[in-house]
Structure formats: C-alpha cells, structure tokens
Amino acid sequence: MIEIRELKQAQMHPGLLESFRHIQRITDKYVKKGNAYELVRTDEIRQWNAEKRIRLSQYLCRQADSGGAVVGAFASEGRLVGFASLDGTLQGAADGPKYANLTMLFVDDEWKRQGIGRNLFERICLCARDRKADRLFISAISSYETIAFYFSMGCTDAKSIIESFVDTEEDRYLEYALKEDMR
Template identity: 35%
Template structure:
C-alpha cells in the first residue's frame, strides 16, 4: 500500500472508488447528545451526481493549496482523503477534512486510519490546530472517527452545518498527537 499526495491529473481516478455499503444504524444529534437509531440502507454507490460534485471539490481543494491524499494498491486508487487550505472557526484554528473514502473490498485493513493520519499531517502543514469533520451519520463512520480520537465539534461551523445539517460534526485536536 502506498499513500501519497495526488496531482490534479490523477483526481479522475476518484470515480473508481467503490462506496457500496450496508448501513443498519444511523446517529442523530438531538438535545446535545448522539442517539443511535435502527435504519437500513443499501448504499449501491454514490447518489446520482454526488461523486462528480465531490470530484470538482477535490479539484478546487488542490487549486486552493490544499491536499488530496490517495491510498494505492499498485496503480489502483483504493482510498482517498483531502484537507482544504482554509482556516475556519472564530479562532481560525480548524482545517476541514473534506472527504475520506475507502473502496468496499479494502475496508477493515487500516487504510482509513492511515489516510486519517495523512490528513492530520497535511492539516498541520496548513497551520491547523484541529481537524473539522462533517461526517456521514452511519454507525460505522462515526464509530471510526471516535476510535481515532474525534469528539463532537465544540463550535459548529455554520457554513458546513448549513450544507450538511444531518451530518455529525466532529473535531480532532491535532496538538499533542
């Protein structure tokens, strides 16, 4: 497995990521706490148009001086994460991790953890003190981020919350990591 910064001309390989997943539980943030509810979804990939929109966002991230990091098995992109080059929050100490995906057949091998650590390093390069994550509320996703040391965001980013009000908004303190 090779983890490296991606170039603009490589971003199109993001379209090969296999997002298929069965979701059986979803978190909701209500009255200041997380509640886990039974809900069943068979994700058969990305919703129509979403993957292309995410690809365009990755292009803008690279154009803006951020980082897109790929996990490769040979020449095949099997995982991807990115961080934008924009300090957020009232103290300008958050860097947003934009995406984190690992193809279905490669999950459970530590790839997401390695990508997360790569995002942490990239965020530090951009002078971030905390990583801000607007995460899909599925049980597996949120439990992964908690296992990495993330906590509920102490200060919601209003712009990101308005874009994804059903996401779970998290932060990861980069100091001391």
C-alpha cells in the same frame, strides 16, 4: 502494499474514481435529541453512480487547487483504493483554534478494515498541520460505523460548529485536535 501520497491537481482527472467501489448500507445511525445523540435503527443505502464519481473527482481537483489537500491510497498496481481531502480554508475565532475542514475520507469497499482509513486520516492530519491548522472539523455521515471510526481515531463531538464547514443538518459534527509533534 499500499502507498499513501498527496495528489497534485495534475494527477486528478474526471475518471479518477471510475473503478472506486462505494456502497454504504446504514443499519444504525445517530440522531440528535436535545443535547445528546441517540442510536436508531434505519435501512439506508448510499451509493455512487457514474455522474457522482465525476462530480467528486472534480470536487477533489478544486480542493487541491484552492490550497487544500488530497491524499490517495494506491494498491501495488496503481489503483486508487482510498482518499481523504481538506479544503484550503481555515476557520475559527480570532483568539481560538484554527480549524481545517476534512471534507472527505473514503476507502474502497474491497479494501476496508486493512488500516487504510487510519493511514489516510493520519496523513491528512499532517497536511492540515502544514497549513497551520490546530484542529480538524468533520461533518460526518451519522452512521454507527463512520462515527465509530472517527472516535477510534481520537475525534470528539465538536466544541465549535463551523457553519461554513457543515454538509447537512443530519451529520454529526466532530473535531480532532492536531498534535504539535505530528511530523
């Protein structure tokens, strides 16, 4: 049984991600060529060390403190097995949609492919709507698996690039239209 709940700053601490397992082996990724994306072979490994886990915990704390949201997925013994976050800033043209920035979404390696990512995404969308956002902006690692997940959730390539929300130039920029009837 997995419990999904929004975390408050007081529930976050430097050891929050201490037992969180995350090693991402990327064998295929999207690379932008002109106006299109091409899938290319690669061999990359992204892994968190102890220092990165502490920095990420502190970052999540700042997200919650700045009016954003942090949602956690907890196993029955209370262990964090997934999380998603948004910052507290909305961006967009005065006459256009307001974008919230989905800053992170991760599921512990041992808990993947059990619907946790989908549940976290749905819950963070509710948080974004509560903050009056019309869309999510996602600066996503361009791995095939990551992009396939977001597309399966209904995301599309971003129509507007929110420069202050961009993590790296190598990311693929996506967006998700939040629905009025999400509650």
